[in-house]
Amino acid sequence: MAQAFEPSAGDPKEGTAARVAGVRSEIPEYRWSQVIEASLREAASRVAPSLSTKQYDDVVDLLDHGEPGIALESLCSHLYEDDIVVDDAVRWQIANAGNLMGMNPLLWERLTPAPWPEVDADTWWTLTTGEPDDIEHLSVLRHELEQEIGVGHVLYGEPFDVLARFVGADEVLLRLTSGRFAIVHPTWSRRLEPPQWPVVVVCADVDAAQIEVDRIGR
Secondary structure (H helix, E strand, O other): OEEEOOOOOOOOOHHHHHHHHHHHHOOOHHHHHHHHHHHHHHHHHHHHHHOOHHHHHHHHHHHHOOOHHHHHHHHHHHHHHOOOOOOHHHHHHHHHHHHHOOOOOHHHHOOOOOOOOOOOOOOEEEOOOOOHHHHHHHHHHHHHHHHHOOOOOOOOOOOOEEEEEEOOOOOEEEEOOOOOEEEEEOOOOOOOOOOOOOEEEEEOOHHHHHHHHHHHHO
């Protein structure tokens, strides 16, 4: 269900840290690099038919040269930008490697299929189209939120994707990690705000986010 948050003073990265610690505790440290490389090679092999030869070769070349972090980012970028559907096995392989390296989970959580609430095109400005105007506005929104959100705010230290903006007001739809979403109302102050601002509603899943999106649109 959707929940309006009072900002907490707890560690904002506790969830990510716990996830990384959990994965690492299951694998002996001396094997981390082997597991990371094997997981990424397996993932790349599984999606190779959907990648161009150059895209696949670039990922493999990075792995061959001991750059698994860049290889993961590159693979996820190709899959995301080309809207390539990945199955649970591929997502798990990428997540396994990414968690061992302590990387941003949105890199793999945003991959297709990654459902997000349906928005009315007449009242919401979708910002994930890749069109120049949308890319520019998305960048402006992200920069504004990063300026406003500080220590003590529920979104401080939380990775997020900007998905859409409600045309009739300033509500912005964000994708968070672990299938969660948030709707945040920027102040447009262009400065760091106290912990209670900007106002945010965090939704536990896509269904809760859909309810909140529909409420705003009414």
